[in-house]
Amino acid sequence: MPIDAGSLHYAVGPALALVMLALIALFLRWAFASGSSSGKPVRREELLTPVATLTRRESALALRAVLSDAGIRSTIREPAAHRADVLVFPEDLERARALALSFGGR
Template identity: 65%
Template sequence: MLQPGSLSYIAGPVVAVVVMVLLALFMRWAFGTGGTGSARRRPAPSDDGLLTRVATLSRRESALALRAVLSDAGIRSTVRFPAAHRADVLVFPEDAARARELAASFPAA
């Protein structure tokens, strides 16, 4: 029989709290970013992967308009924003020559 002043009344909650703290520490270790708390690293701006840069514009709206022109011409493209007031328009290498011609005739380029 348990006595009201016995140690078992305290042992249960203490064990539960210790298990929760250990579980929280494990979750932080397992799913943490591994950094010093700063934002995730962005890839280097020169790393375009499989895509080729055809234009660099200073306004987001201009880059999206150029992307629409390229889309109308059947060229798949994307826009990357590597810094403030800078937008790169990227296309696949096989479409780069045609995309550069269109970008050269584009008024904002």
């Protein structure tokens, strides 16, 4: 059966493809959003803060264990050789500093 020259059947396929691409783009935007419900970028104050810089990774791991025992979440960053930074969240910074000062593993 021939397609009428005035028919728009030829446009259905590309239109459907464009609609699907738009839906995928919206889904990806939602899935990979920054996590902030207001859409604002994360403020610097919400990021991890260095609490101590140590020369050995083993010392940094020991300090992390002390912080963990106190209920403080932390992580280690190694920006250079023979340097390990212990990072904590800002709300735990004062307690972590007090523990780091009493820590003898430097």
